Amino acid sequence: MDYKVKRMVRIPMRDGVRITGDIYYPASSPPFQTIVFRTPYGRDDPQYRKNARFFASNGFAFLNSDVRGRGDSDGEFIPYFNDGPDGKEIIDWVTSQSWSNGRVGTFGGSYSARIQWLTALELPKSLKAMISRVSPSDPFVESPTGVSDPMHISWRYLVSGRTVKSVDDIDWMSVYRTLPLKDMPKALGMGFDDWEEGMLHQTFDSYWDAISYQKKFASINIPVMHISGWYDDEQIGTFINYSGMRYSSATSKSRENQSIIIGPWGHNVNSSSKLGDLDFGPDAIIDLDTIQLNWFKKWLIDENINVGKRAKVFIMGENKWVDFDDWPQSGTTASELFISSRGRANSRFGDGTLVWSKDEINDGYDSYQYNPSDPTPFVTEATSAQIGGPDDYSSVHRRDDILLYKSPPLEKDITFLGAVRANIFMETDVPDTDIMAMLLDIWPNGKSQRLCDGMTRARYRNGMDKVELLEKGKIYEMIVDLWNTGHKFSQGHRIGFSIYSAAFPKYSRNLNTGSDLATDTIMKVANTKIIHTREHPSHFSFYLYGD
Secondary structure, rough: OEEEEEEEEEOOOOOOOEEEEEEEOOOOOOOOEEEEEEOOOOOOOOOHHHHHHHHHHHHHEEEEEEEOOOOOOOOOOOOOHHHHHHHHHHHHHHHOOOOOEEEEEEEEEEEHHHHHHHHHHOOOEEEEEEEEEEEOOOOOOOOOOOOOOOOHHHHHHHHHOOOOOOOOOOOHHHHHHHOOHHHHHHHHOOOOOHHHHHHHOOOHHHHHHHHOOOOOOOHHOOOOEEEEOOOOOHHHHHHHHHHHHHHHOOHHHHHHHHEEEEEOOOOOOOOOOEEEOOOHHHHHHOOHHHHHHHHHHHHHOOOOOOOOOOOOEEEEEEOOEEEEEEOOOOOEEEEEEEEEEOOOOOOOOOOEEEEHHHHHHOOOOEEEEEEOOOOOOOOOOOOOOOOOOOOOOOOHHOOOEEEEEEEEOOOOEEEEEEEEEEEEEEEEOOOOOOOOOEEEEEOOOOOOOEEEEEEEEEEHHHHOOOOOOOOOOOOOEEEEEEHHHHHHOOOOOOOEEEEOOOOEEOOOOOOOOOOOOOOOOOOEEEEEEEEEEEOOOOEEEEEEOOO
16 A cells, blocks of 8 residues: 555644644655645545545545534534634644645635635735635625525535435425525525525625635635536636636736636536536546645646646537647637527427527517516526536427527537626516526527526626616616526537526526515516617627537
8 A cells, every 4th residue: 555544633723723634645755745625524525535645545644634613623514614713723734734835725615715815815924826616706706696496405404414415315395495585594494594694694704704705715825726616506716716816816937827727517527528418428537636636746746746727618519629838729710690480489489589690670669577476497407516517408498488599590509608698688577687698509409408507696786895776667677697608509509598587496486576685475476678779788708619
């Protein structure tokens, strides 16, 4: 065996709490550079132990540890609030050990990625590099709803207690329909103080700032490898983090040494070439272990190691990887498509079209009713393990509470690569509602493949720091961020774009009353118009790549 393990190592924190971890050492003689990994999911997970063995077998000490209040670690688990200071103290402890050479990297995905960023803000001197996989964003970035969204309760249940709970045999859809939202834990027979406290803070304030990092990149001076997938439900965090560090980080060394990898993956990156019913081909899986190993070798051992170009992205549909010098990549063309109709774009059977020029718009509007008691569904697994994928929305598109706009069949292949954003002009008869949009690839057989989507809650249309309700009969412009995609639409396919007001259970239902989001139980039906005129040209923008 080319590594050694010391189990149940107890690491003291500032308040007497002890964090528990296992340290994997190389079989060679110390001192060692060290990789720190922390998780709320139990450090005995087979994949975590496999990672530890891999890095230890390649010359790194690896600390595999439970976060505060989880597994064998002492204290109370309060998601994110202790993880920054704890992370710094763990790194300081590592560098004080006789087997450490004083150079540390951090590693992990999802929760384990976000807490790396919170740790970096504590400025541990020995932290020299990070690998951040599928990192969640700051509060209200992925879900700009002002409250915890329904599927978050399945995650909070999963990590309640000391060990990971089974989420099987629970009628999650029934739980997700619980009103008021603040009482959702009661549907599970549980109570979570952090859930209740978060419900009291429905705008971005100092409470949320304490566990935020994405406006603070100027304080961080670390080379970071950022990894995600086009169908990662937290994808946007990776793009924000890469760009933020690339252009706002503290030093030129840090700014110049950011790396991003985006594959045809969901939240569980690089695990399968298939996602849902789609197979992205044999090239979808890469030797990510070696890529990550070389990143840590470069920044913890020898900076002369070549780790390739900054950006590596997979273009779906074409099913190939492309390397770029940076992201956003050069060689793309900013483009727009405008929505149009003869006034009946409702459902897949409507007359909604997409046109390339504002002059082609048929002036008018489309209207639909959104009823919170029968919300437009979002196709997803029942729990938060993977929220959505390249799912077929053709059945959902039978509903009249969805407006669907389609291009004519494409005469040649066309590739979208980069950010997608919608500018939607709307009018409604309620003080608050949601405007959502989705980009789709509509196949010749009628399949409507989801590519990316997003939403804006009207009360937060001008920012999550304030509430501004709507006036009846007034036209508003809603800007909806659909995040990013990299996808080739094949000849004969259509570009699809849908507008609607619910994506349940991905997002909490807007009850349309304008009242308190945590305690409201009254529902109003919203009658909403989507305007498409030359004066109010609802459209979405994107980037075309290639010929």
